[in-house]
Amino acid sequence: MRAVRYDMTRQDVMERSGCGKATSSPAENYQLARRRTLQVVVSSLLTECGFESAEKATVESLTEMIQSYISEVGRCAKAYCEHTARITPTLSDTVVTLNEMGFNVDTLPGYAKRSQRMVITAPPVTNAPVIPKALIAGQKRTHPSHIPSHFPEFPDPHTYIKTPTFREPVSDYQVVREKAASQRRDVERALTRFMAKTGETQSLFKDDVTAFPLIAERPSSIPYLSALLPSELELQTLEETDSSEQDDQTDSENTPVNNLNDDPGADKENSVLLAGSVVPLVKVSEESMIDNPYLRPVKKPKVRRKK
């Protein structure tokens, strides 16, 4: 089954590519023609250098390199020209560019006139690709009077004007509550269903065990912990509602434990509840003054010392 499917997709791809070749766009044709010319150039250069044959991949790589070189020259030249507030690059732009890229321009005429150069046919004439018209949405703004008309036109209004794409949010209390309630219910239902589907369940009906599935109870070794400690969710709420009130109260009662009890869990729990409330140093010294027998250090056995 899977294999067949795979085949089908492959076929699909092939068909598509075939289609592409048959009805390639003018822009693609244009580019292909130029690329071919570049390949020819590369091949001739290789011949010039004395190579008799080259791997296709090599030619392809070199073509790619030459293409990027030429593109870079073009891009830079264009940049130089725009830098000087012009729109068409001049020879000097190109020269500067080539120099900049580490090419000695003076060697160029000599190279052009070298004896063993091969003549290549010009690339086939193809129509220059038509730049597809941008989607025009709305009326373009005309230049205001202080801007000369040769300046570029304004872009489409949608590119700079805020266009609201959402509806006014419902602020009706009833609807909000309704939504919140049903959302919560849906989440809860989905969650519990999921848990029931993925885990063990108990059922209330014998005929249809999937109706009203109950997540199977799981005895815990220390059942009182989960039953007494507030869940994280509740703790969050508590922190949100009044974190400031709590701090004052609990601060002073916080420390004595840590002296004797080295249970890391306890400390963690503490820090969770009292997140953000740093015990001031003064408190610590106060605590140490508390004389409670359970906080006193444990004595070493006496007998050993005698020994």
Place this chain on the structure above:
Amino acid sequence: WDLLGLEIDMNRKKDKGFETPLFLNVLTCYVMFIPHTTHQVVCINNINFQRKSVIGFVELTIFPTVVNLNRIKLNSKQCRIYRVRVNDLEAPFIYNDPTLEVCHHESKQRNLNYFSSAYTAAVSAVDPDAGHGELVIKVPSELWKQGDEMNVLKVYIEFSLDQPKGGLHFVVPDVEGSMAERGAHVFSFGYQNSTRFWFPCVDSYSELCTWKLEFTVDASMVAVSCGDLVETVYTHDMRKKTFHYVLPIPTAASNISLSVGPFEILVEPYMHEVTHFCLPQLLPLLKHSMSYLHEIFEFYEEILTCRYPYSCFKTVFVDEAYVQVSSYASMSIFSTNLLHSAMIIDQTPLTRQCLAQALAQQFFGCFISRMSWADEWVLKGISGYIYGLYLKKTFGVNQYRHWIKEELDKMVEYELKMGGVLLHPTFGGGKDKDNPTPHLHFSIKHPHTLSWKYYKMFQCKAHLVMRLIENRISMEFMLQVFNKLLSLASTASSQKYQSHMWSQMLVSTHSFLKSISNVSGKDIGPLIKQWVDQSAVVKFFGSFAFNRKRNVLELEIRQDYTSSGTQKYVGPIKVTVQELDGSFNHTLQIEENSLKHDIPCHSKSRRNKKKKIPLMNGEEVDMDLSAMDADSPLLWIRIDPDMSILRKVEFEQADFMWQYQLRYERDVVAQEESILALEKFPTPASRLALTDILEQDQCFYKVRQGACFCLAKIANSMMSTWTGPPAMKSLFTRMFCCKSCPNIVKTNTFISFQSYFLQKTMPVAMAQLRDIQNLCPKDVLNFILDLIKYNDNRKNKFSDNYYRAELIDALTNSLTPAISISNEVRTVDNLNGDVRLILEEITRSLNMEKLLPSYRNTITVSCLRAIRMLQKNGHIPSDPSLFKSYAEYGHFVDVRVAALEAVVDYTRGMHRTSPSEVSRTHPIPYVVHKILSMLGKNPPFTKAAESPLCNEALVDQLWKLMNSGTSHDWRLRCDAVNLYYTLFGLTRPSCLPLPELGLVLNLKEKKAVLNPTIKPEQGPDTTEMTVSSVSMSSGVAPPPQGLKRKLDSVVGPLGSSSPEPGQVLQEEDTSKKFKIRVRISSEDEIDMESPHDSQAFIHHHLNILERPSTPGQHPVKHPALIILLSDNLEPPAVDQAVLSLPVTPLPSSFGKESTSSSKHSGDHHHHHHHHEHKKKKKKKHKHKHKHKHESKDKERDSHAFSNSPASGRSARSPSMSD
């Protein structure tokens, strides 16, 4: 008797005194000598959580008050005693606990009267107050002379405890990690004086001594005990710590406690001498819950004008607690479930009340102890009374009066149902025949024979009587009396023993009354006679007529003093009459023959001017008087408004009077009474009055809660004429729903607690509404469903778990029986639409609980109840398996109890569908207690009704449970007795065959009797109950059906290697073999034992006193057996239970069994000492022989039990020589 005694005495001499430590000689111990313990050292140097065992020693400093003290009796149960030394001399001792097995070989006797008297006698036989005890030590003769010089004796006892079932409770969670990481802990517990369960002592509240307590525990643990922690010292290997406590204040052994665990420690910030302990991770909860304690301290110290008597106070919060609160000298042990966070509303007052109770008992109960059991009421009364004062101060007068009414009603209801509760029983000459409470099925002579419920009512009555005394002598004098008691006691406590002052620390009824009369100069004799020396309550019926001509109110007050639980009252009674011109108190004299009382009215009948009406509290209010009788100036009348008589009043007055009373009387008790009365007057006027109360913010919230339910009832009675939306719906909408969208409830804030409680209650009451088809109106159901749907707690700083739970309860309340097509199986498809919605909610809530559990799992509890209700009403198939799984060990205790309640309910409802009964063991005494009391409350059948469940097997099972299965816990035993009483009554259960005359049993007949108990285990399809019987004498519980497989692995090899008798019955299964073999052995005994049972009956008392038993042979080794009905399918709980069965005793008793049976068959049973002794009288010549065997056995036995050399006088245990 004398003759026997003499003979035995002579015997003893022949045997060279106490050579055989197990030799019991009770008859010679008639001489009463009560030596006084002045100081006791308890040292527990090893607590093994893995094995649940404890090793230690005690040293009692005894001050002989008689010359020639030759025997010392101490209390000890469960403990294995290795050696006893008196002043460094080895001393022989005898250990005999007659309460282990109450009735001996009474396979035929199944009547409760017999049991009760036997049990009472057994408890009396070891009653420390009478100088008795389970452990009798013979003072070496070398020391007798010392006795002449009255020198102190030091009694040193080495003991150990292995898997204790009572006294100490080990909680060892089954998780990874060290014991400290697992949160394993152990604590002492018990009902009344139960300290003897964990160390030998004089277990009496009246025997005071000073204490030195030492506990060596793991370095990661803390040992909390009574007194001051002097120091904590590491052991040499630095792995353990020894906690040294000193308690210089003379304290009864019964007030000594211990808890050891990896506790987190919190020092009370306001009072550094107070320390709180809780289990790991709960510290934040502890901080919050304890933040209030100092105020309670301040309150008590202020009213008693006396400082807290001990130099420190400790609170320990433990899991699986026996009771919510138990107080011991300078410490209290609480259930960890009392802890709560700041988000919890409902638990907060409850926890504070528990703290206040504990602290009140510190003053009266721990510091001041009682002279005897008969004086218990004084202590319970005072501590309950001052706790009431605390309630009044903290929660307000309304709450206080509401509480008093509640307690009074509860107590009155109990007394009327069960017969009176007697506070101060006096026993004429100690003879059983003068039973002051013949109406009860148990004796009140000892705290340990009391039913738990009775004891609760006893406490209730005690504090109510204290309140009556206060009414009589004023609170000021009352507090002076308390102060006097306390200051006398504290003076005494600092004295040396020799000054004979310590008895000042004991309160007796006599001394209490004397100090009342000294302080107040008033004679409260009649009051005491009426309520303390006499049981029962007063029942009044009142009615009145208004005589217009004479302008007189003719009040008639009748009494019912003939029915059970009632007594006649003669004396003053207060009547309050609210008239138009004001409220007037009248004190009438209730006399022998006068029923009618004329009360002149102050106001003329019709007022002309409209003016305000003055109330009792001075307030003047406008009333709409159009409802009242134009001829009468009476608004309402109240009889005994201050509850100064322990009574029930049924008073008749017109509905409008009740309505006026509800609206305008400011006393919450009056309001609650009128609410109750208005149920009988379903009129629009009542409806209006109730609605007005509901809306009134000033009104006490509990009254408003009550009004909700009353309104629901009225609405149901007025169904046909009811107009408008369902009762309370518009009210709820107005109070709790959004203004803009009345169908949506506001988001929760719970800022006003009064509103919160009302908001919780109203839906529950509304769900009780019914329409003409007797269904819950669709409106109401949708309304409740909407409440659940729109419930939003996100912005609330309080948890809404109780609220949500009550909404589920509301859904439960809305359920009505399904229209049943006969015997149709309930399926999903034929589920009614509304029920489907309800079930949807319940399922979702229950499932959400697994992901986000609520505090105390309140929602799970409500959901379980709802599911049971759905089952009960036939909406979904009735099936207990769900509940059984929730009842397993490992769920939160509230959940377990709720689930068990459902299972109990199931047994009641479904007993026709052939359930079989399965015995289960639960490691938590509280849960077992709950099961038994729930079964008692909701019995599957009663003595009146026929039931297929009522059969011989069940009788046997229950009998064994109370006879020997529950010897480790007084409360459980009494629960079992209660249940037996509920099921079968006092006399022999009717389902049993008639007893053979003379009770001569031979082997054949015996078999016939036993057969039914074996049968049900053979086929799962029988309708009989599976009985797990306790084989009393051998200390082995034959496993019930479900347990067999499991036990096999433990017992199997031993069982199969065990000798033959079992094979006589040709059972394939080894475990069955094992079981039957045990039976056979007991048959043998009986066969040999009781040729003349009538004779045995005559020697009944003798037997009880004469039942020796080595510590190793306790049936205590069994966990309690619990009867629960279930299907033949074994719930996993049983497996769990089996695993928790202490397995060690089984093999050991087996070993013993096999060694004994390897001897000739006559000796086969010789470890059952009581047989021996009974026989002894007949065949004295056999004595020596037997005892030798016995001692050998004992040695072997103890070897099997523990790693320490254990025979009576052999070397010290390795752990001690450390």
